[in-house]
Amino acid sequence: MRHKFLKSLSLVTLLLAGCGNLSARTTQEFSDHDPIHAITRENGSGTRTAFMELFGLDEINPNIMVTNATSVVMTSVAQDVDAIGYSSLGSLNDEVKALKIDGVDASTETIKSGQYTMARPFNIAYKEKDLSKLGQAYINFLQSSQAAKIIEENGYVANGTGKDYFPSKLSGKLMISGSSSVAPIMEKLKEEFEKLEPDTQVIVQQSDSSSGMNDVIDGTSDIGIASRELKESELEKGLTAFAFAKDGIVMIVNMQNPNDTISKDEVKKIYEKSDLTWSVLE
Missing domain, CATH: 3.40.190.10 (Periplasmic binding protein-like II)
Structure with missing residues (x-):
């Protein structure tokens, strides 16, 4: 059976010599044969x-x-x-x-x-030997009840311990980079973390999962974010992964x-x- 639905595509402005500007609306039909x-x-x-x-x-x-x-x-x-x-x-x-x-x-x-x-999992990745006290605190926060609430409210499945995060009066800057799919929820999570630890700054840079993993391997980011499982080649370069949510x-x-x-x-x-x-x- 052929289905037809009209869709307004755009308002097209036509410039005709000597006639001024005219506007016309074009339409497109949906069909099973499209x-x-x-x-x-x-x-x-x-x-x-x-x-x-x-x-x-x-x-x-x-x-x-x-x-x-x-x-x-x-x-x-x-x-x-x-x-x-x-x-x-x-x-x-x-x-x-x-x-x-x-x-x-x-x-x-x-x-x-x-x-x-x-x-699929939403993973963070880091090098354990290079992880700062602030980095470890942020990872602990991602597993907390406060983080779980934000994750669930935004349509994801939380994968933490459910324990409360208690502030440690930390200071410093944390660099996170990677997946454009993970970045939006990470932005909301970092805002809550910065409220709990007001002397910290967490920067989230959006790129893609592979770039985020390479940033941590190269030392330009503290934590990478990936919307997939880590590759063997990434794990072999010293990365540790933790799935803080499922999507x-x-x-x-x-x-x-x-x-x-x-x-x-x-x-x-x-x-x-x-x-x-x-x-x-x-």
Whole structure:
């Protein structure tokens, strides 16, 4: 059955010689026969790595559009009626629609219960031998009840001890860098930590998971953040990892897309090829 939905694309300003400025609104129909516009993250992205592992992809078709941040993926999908992408569960907004995977909704509850299996860790990484007292205190804070509250309120699953963090009257600066998926929740966590330890400054720099790990290895950051498991090569270079939270990988489509669910196999097929239409969804 052919589905049709109208979507306003943009307000186009036409400049006609001698006639002034005219405005016209163009529209686009959604159809099962439309080509799927798949969007992926860049190499080095922990979200991309986790997505490929979870959906059993050895590689992503090189003709598929590449973006460099979760926010860009969501904006691109929100503006294209035929787009599909993947995002962090905690980063979802009301401008895109999350699809069920094999009939299961992505939520903190379904991740905790194991029903939703498309989940990955949010890891921090550090060198134990180089870790400062402030760095250790921050890691302790990430496992605390105060941190768990913030993590859960923002749509992630906390993975700490649940014990309260008690301030130690610390001072100094802590540098954290890495994943653009982890950075937003890390910003909120560091704000709470700085309230508890007002003489400290925690700086969060957003890049990607691999860059964050390399920053710690090179000594330019105290703690790296990754939205994937650490690689053997990273662990061999002296990194220690701790998963402070768990996050779902969610398939997202435009709000005008009538589909509500997709299978794991269909996702794999879409990202292995670049010439499929929406009729591929059963």
